[in-house]
Amino acid sequence: MSGLKDVYESAREIGKAMGLTLKTLATEKPITVEYPDQPMAVYPRFRGRHELRRYENGMERCIGCCLCEAACPTGAIYVEAEENDPDNPISPGERHAKVYEVNLLRCIFCGDCERACPTEAIVLGHYIDLASYDRRDFILTKEDLLNPPEPNTIIRPAG
C-alpha cells in the first residue's frame, strides 16, 4: 500500500522539477559564458591570482614580515626579507621582501595570506587565467606579483 504511495509521490516531485526546468528554458536566457572569448563574471571578493600592491607613492607595501608564509596552510609562499637601503628604500620602514614567491600548484586560494598581512600588501585578485604548459610558470615571483596582468573578468554586482 505504502509502496504505491511512494511511487506516486516521487513521480510528482520529478514532474515538479521538470516543470521548473521547462519554465526556465522558456523564460530565461542561457548563462554559459564563452570564456575566454567573453570575460568571466566574478564577485568582488573572488579569490584569484595573488598580487602584491604598492602605495600611491610607488613604494611596495610588503615589508617582508613572512606572516603570510606563516599563515599559509599549504606552504605555498616563500619570503626572504632584507634591510632597506635608507637612501633608496623599497618599502616604508626598515625592511622589505627581497624574494617573494607563490607556488600556485600548492595554493588552495583560501585567502589566509590576505588576512594575515599587516599592510594589505598581498591580495587575491580577480585574474583567473592560470593554466600553463610548464610547471615552472606556476611559481610567481615578486616581479610577477607586483605586475599582475589585466584580469579577463568583470565584477558582478554584489548581492
Next chain:
Amino acid sequence: MSDWITITIDGKEIQAKPGELLVDAAARAGIHIPVFCYHPKLDPLGACRMCLVEAEGRRGKMLITACTTPVADGGVYYYESERAVDARQGTLELILINHPLDCPICDKGGECPLQDQTLEHGPGKSHFWEEKNHKAKHYPLSDLIMLDQERCIVCWRCIRYLEEWEDKPQLGLFHRGGETVIDKFPDGKLDAYTSGSIIDICPVGALTNRLARFSYRPWELEKTPSICTHCGMGCNLRIDSRTHRIRRNVARENAAVNDEWICDKGRFAMGFASHPERLQEPLARINGELRPVSWPEALDRVVRGLKRVVETHGPAAVAAIGSAKLSNEANYLLAKFMRGVVGSNNLDFREGSAVVADPRGIPSLADARDADVIVLMGCDPGEEMPVLANFLKRAVLRGGAKMIIVHPRAIELTQYAAAFINPTIGAESAAFDALTRATLDASDAIIPDWLPEVEEAAQVAGISVEDVREAARLLSQAKRPFIVYGVDYAWGYGARNLVTALTNWVVAAGHGERLGFLHSQANALGAADMGMAPDRLPGHRPLSDARARRELEARWQTEIPTQPGLSYGAMMASTPDRIRALYLMGADPVGEKPADAKALAELDFLVVQDMFLTESAKLADVVLPAASYAESRGTFTNTERRVQRAPQAVRTVGKSVADWAILMHLARRYAPDKKDAWDTPSVDAIFAEIAEVVPAYRGMSWENLGESGQQWPRDAVSLSRELRPHSGAAIPPSPDYPFRLVVGSLLWDGGTVFAATPQMAGLARQAAWLHPDDAARLGVQEGDAIEIRSRGGSIRTFAHLDPSIKPGSVFAPYSFPAAPVGNLFDDYVPRTSVAIEKVT
C-alpha cells in the same frame, strides 16, 4: 627535606630553599611569575615591576616584586589575587605605552617575552591613544649588534650582563622617565668579546643580531643543537637554519661547559658555511691546470697517485696532515687510512705532536668557576676562550679567587691577577725553578740539589723575588686551584724543559693532579685521541705497544708499520726529499708558511681535502671538496675531554662531501680487499668503532653522548707527575736578531674561517705589537709598516705600540694571511728571535 621551608602561594603550600627568591620557588611549584628584568644568571634588580605579587605582612597585604624577595619561612603570598593581577596588567600596559607596534618587522617577534606575556598577562586594551615617544631606531652599537631604543623596556639585562660577566660596563642608561634610553658611553665602544650574549637575553627586540638581521623569523627556523668549533672550549650552541642556510647561532645551555654564553666569534663568524668561494666539486690537475672532475675520477687519481709513490719510494714517502678543527671521525679515518691502507706512520697536525700537551687536557672547566686560586701559564683565555675568561674574572671578582699569571706579555686578565710574572723570554724555565724553590723553601720538603736558589733563578728570569714568593705562597695554600698552561709555553724551542719546569712548581705545591693543558683548537685533544700522531696509536697507546698494534691490525685487516713516522715539522722539512706525497685534510701549510710553496710544488703527488681553495690547494694534484662541520655529522672532544656531538645542520655545498665519507670511499677504492674493515657507512658506525678502539671512549655511542656530551675519564690515560730536573738553560738572544718573537692568538684574526664572514672584517686588525721604547729606538711609530726578519724568513706588517709588551720582544698574532708568522719559525715551531726594521 629538613633544609627546606614552607611557603604559601594562593593558598597552596610549597617547599622552598631558605634564601631563595620567590620567583624561583614559585617556578619550581609550577607557578610562572612573569618577569622581564629578572634573569637567573644575573643579580636581581626589580626594575620592570612585572613580577608583582601580594605578600602578607605585618601591616596587611602589600605588593612586592617576586624577583627581589627572598622567601620567608611561613610566608604567605598571592599571585592570582585581584590586586596582584591588576598590578601586573597595569605594569604591562605602562610598559607598552611607548613600545612600538612593529612586531612584524622585528627580529624578536615570535620568540619575544614581551609578546608572549602581553598575550598571557596583558589587559587586552590600552587607555593610551597619544603618539608614542620616538627614539633612535636601527642604531648600530657595533659591527655586530643593532639597537632599537624605542623597543627597549629598560630592564637593564644588557647593562648587568656586561658588568657582572664581562666586567666591562660598556652600556648605560641615559635621560629619565619615559625618555630613558640605553646607549654606549660617550666615546665608548661596545667591544666585549661576548657582547652578543646581550642579544640572547634581551627580553624584547631592542638588541638584535646585525649579521642575521631580517634573515629569519623565529618560527621558520630549523634548530640543530650543536657546538662551536672555533676553540678548544667547545661551547654548546644551536645552529638555526632555513632553506639549508645557516641564519644565526645562539647559545645553548650546558652548565658544565659554557653555562649559557658563547663568544662573538662563535655567534657571528659563521660565514664559512655559505661562502661563495667554497669548493663545489673535485678538481684535478690536468695539463698543469686544476679542472673540475667527477668524484670517481678524482678518487681514482688519488689512488693512482699515492700508489705510484708507494711503489717507487715506499709507503714511508707518503705523509698526511690532519686538523684539530675537524671531527674525531675525520681524524680517525685519516689515521686509519694512512696506517692501515697506505702503511705509513707519517701522521700529524699543526700544533700536534710538537706541542708538549697534557693529553688529558684540563681536569674540568667547571673547576674554573669555583676555584680559589687560578694559575695561567702561557695561555691567554681573554683572546682564546672569552667565555672561560669571563668565568675566571667572575671567580676573582665574586669568588675571591687569586689569579697568578705567568705570560710573555701583559694580557687582558693581568688586571685581575694577584701576581703577574713576566719572565724574560727564553728564560721562563728559570722563573718556574724560582717558583718551585720558593714553594719547597716554605715547606719542609727535601730540596733537590739541582734546583737553584730563588734569588739566582729569579734574576736569570728577570722577575722580582717578592712576586715569586707571593705566587708560590698562594698556590701552596690553595684548596681548589685551577691550574692550566697553554701553547705559548708548550710549543717551540725549550718547550719540553719549560713544561717540566712548570710541572715541578705545581707538583711542589702539591697540586700535580690539577695541572692541565688548555687546548686552544676545537679538537686538538680529540685528534690526538684518534692517533693523529707519528708515534701514537688511537687512545694514546705507543706505536711500540705490540698488543695495541695487534688489536688494531685484526680490526683494520692490515699490518701497521712499526717505524715511527715524522712529525709535522719533520715532514715539512723533508719535503720533497723523503716525503714524496702529501695528503692534507683541512691543513694549509703554505698558508701558514708561504715559503714552503716551493717544496710542496716539487712533490710527486699532493692531495688537499678542504672547504676552500687554500694556498696549499692551489698547488695540489687533486683537490677534494669537503663539507664544513655544520654540513656533516661528527663528534669533537674539547679540552676537558668532553666528547660532544655536532649533528648535520644544513646540506652540503655543491658536490662537497663530508671528510669521513671521502676517506671511506678512498680507502675502499685503494684496498678493495679490506672492504670489511671499511664497512663504516655512517658517522655513528665510525664512532662505534672509535668507542671500541680507543679505551677512553669505551661505552660511548652517538646516542648516549646526549645533548651535553660525555667526558672521558681522566685516569684513562695515566701520567706520572714528579719533580724532575731539566736542562732548560736560558736561551740568549743573538745579536743579529735582538727581539724575541712572541706569538699568540687573537679572537679577531684574519684566518680562513673568520675571514669568510665579511661583515666582521673590520674587527680584525693586522699588526705586530711593540713596546713604545723599542719603537722609539727603531724610529717606528704607530701604524708604520715594519719588516720582521728571522733566520727562517720574513714578514711585513704594521707596528702597534703597546706598553704591555715586554721591552725586547715583539708580539705577532697568528692567522693574518698577509703576515704569516709561520715564515719566521725555525723548524716549524715558534719561540724564535727576530730583527725588526722600519719599511720606508
